[in-house]
Amino acid sequence: MVFSNKLLRREAAFAYMMLIPGIVLLLVFTFYPVIRGLPLAFTDYSVIDTTHWVGWKNFKRAFSDPTFGLALKHSLLYVVVVPVLQIISILMAILVNNKLRFVSFFRIAYFVPVVTSMVAAAIAWKWVYEEQGILNYFLMKLHIISEPVVFMVETKLALVGVMIVTVWKGMGYYMMIYLAGLQSIPSEMQEAARIDGANRWRVIWHITIPLLMPFVLLCSLMSVMGAIQVFDEVFVMHGQLGDPAYSTITTSVYSYKVAFADFEFGYAATIGLLVSFIIMAISILMFRYTRKGGLTYYE
Numbered sequence: 001m002v003f004s005n006k007l008l009r010r011e012a013a014f015a016y017m018m019l020i021p022g023i024v025l026l027l028v029f030t031f032y033p034v035i036r037g038l039p040l041a042f043t044d045y046s047v048i049d050t051t052h053w054v055g056w057k058n059f060k061r062a063f064s065d066p067t068f069g070l071a072l073k074h075s076l077l078y079v080v081v082v083p084v085l086q087i088i089s090i091l092m093a094i095l096v097n098n099k100l101r102f103v104s105f106f107r108i109a110y111f112v113p114v115v116t117s118m119v120a121a122a123i124a125w126k127w128v129y130e131e132q133g134i135l136n137y138f139l140m141k142l143h144i145i146s147e148p149v150v151f152m153v154e155t156k157l158a159l160v161g162v163m164i165v166t167v168w169k170g171m172g173y174y175m176m177i178y179l180a181g182l183q184s185i186p187s188e189m190q191e192a193a194r195i196d197g198a199n200r201w202r203v204i205w206h207i208t209i210p211l212l213m214p215f216v217l218l219c220s221l222m223s224v225m226g227a228i229q230v231f232d233e234v235f236v237m238h239g240q241l242g243d244p245a246y247s248t249i250t251t252s253v254y255s256y257k258v259a260f261a262d263f264e265f266g267y268a269a270t271i272g273l274l275v276s277f278i279i280m281a282i283s284i285l286m287f288r289y290t291r292k293g294g295l296t297y298y299e
Contacts, residue, residue, distance in 0.1 A: 034276070040269035047263070058270035068271060070246055071254040074159060075275070078227045078250065081163045085223055086216065089171050093178035094204065107179070111172040118169060122236035125165045126152065152237070155247040162233045162248055169233075170226070174219045181215035182208065221286055228279055231256070251275045 129151040136148040231252035242249025259268035
């Protein structure tokens with residue numbers, strides 16, 4: 001017993017030691033900038049001039065800034081990708097969790113977009129969306145459209161095009177998390193339900209999905225945070241102005257423009273702070289309403 005306790009303490013100490021590098025990086029690159037940005041939001045910080053305390057002026061400006069309002073609308077609208085992304089990821093995980101031929105190939109194939117850099121993915125999708133791109137080619141071959149559509153220039157389609165890139169890039173990542181969750185579910189439960197006469201979809205709906213709820217909450221939370229803070233896809237495909245005509249600008253892109261094009265770092269910090277509060281509020285609501293899990297009855 002004494003030997004066992006010593007071994008457990010050693011393992012625990014080793015586990016905490018392995019966490020130290022990650023915690024240090026988190027403190028330096030996440031928590032320190034957040035804490036440093038708090039007072040910055042109440043100033044007119046400039047790298048070349050004297051900084052003044054302006055109180056709530058930046059916040060008042062944000063609430064009356066039409067471009068910030070448009071960027072915030074796009075960021076919140078971007079959350080639409082979350083249910084789409086999660087449903088596709090769960091279905092893919094269920095598919096590759098079966099004993100299929102070449103299942104390892106499919107798992108790797110679905111994961112490939114995850115290891116592709118977002119910049120490379122966004123550039124590749126720009127080619128897909130071009131007037132002479134592959135998307136127009138197939139749509140015309142299928143007689144869905146009669147002439148090429150300039151997806152990158154159409155204001156109603158530009159943001160949807162970026163959302164598709166986000167879904168394509170993220171589905172493999174979330175699929176792997178759901179796959180780990182599926183493989184942690186005891187197979188006896190599903191087999192017992194089948195013996196009781198439940199068909200495949202009832203097993204998925206009443207047993208698999210409820211037991212996956214902790215994973216759904218985790219993935220949805222990460223996905224919502226990523227959606228509201230979306231930057232890379234928009235910046236690479238449509239620039240810092242969210243072309244065409246601000247139709248794709250989001251809060252992160254607008255914050256970047258305000259900070260590094262207009263050099264208004266204080267106002268940029270205010271935008272970041274407001275977005276952080278919105279993400280925090282949404283996260284609390286998600287924890288409040290989606291933390292339930294467990295089995296449900298079927299008839």
